Amino acid sequence: MCQHYPAALEDLTAVEECLIAKSHPVGTILKLRPGRRSSSVSYNALRGHMIVIPQDPGPLLQILPSPELRLDTLIKVFWLGKRTPVDADLRPFLQVRKDKVLAALQYLVGHNHLYRDLTINHDLMDGRNADFIPP
DSSP states (O other): OOSOOOGGGTTOOHHHHHHHOSSOOSOEEEEEETTTEEOGGGGGGOOSOOOOOOOOOOSOOSEESOTTOOHHHHEEEEEOSSSOOOHHHHHHHHOEEHHHHHHHHHHHHHHOGGGTTOEEOHHHHHTSOSEEOOO
């Protein structure tokens, strides 16, 4: 168990974690309910087929956030409310806080040998609002 978890890496949303990760799973499913609650214990209620595909991750990413990262292919959201969700419903789970992502990357470059040669993509982040939900 990790005895010291750095503040720069605490409380990241699933989307922010994707932006700082050097490799990614095939996908992530988020099942959300109104009231800012996730339903992690209710995944057995998902219906349909799930297929696990072996993949060759290739070389780890050396520029983060990657300009080629398509969050809509990595993260799928299922909303369980009776109404269409608004940004306030999604923000606790899907928001990207630009300063939080940059602080996490700077911490990893300085403290994790796997990130030492990483280039932080400031140009990509400069083109975003300080706080946003990806499309």
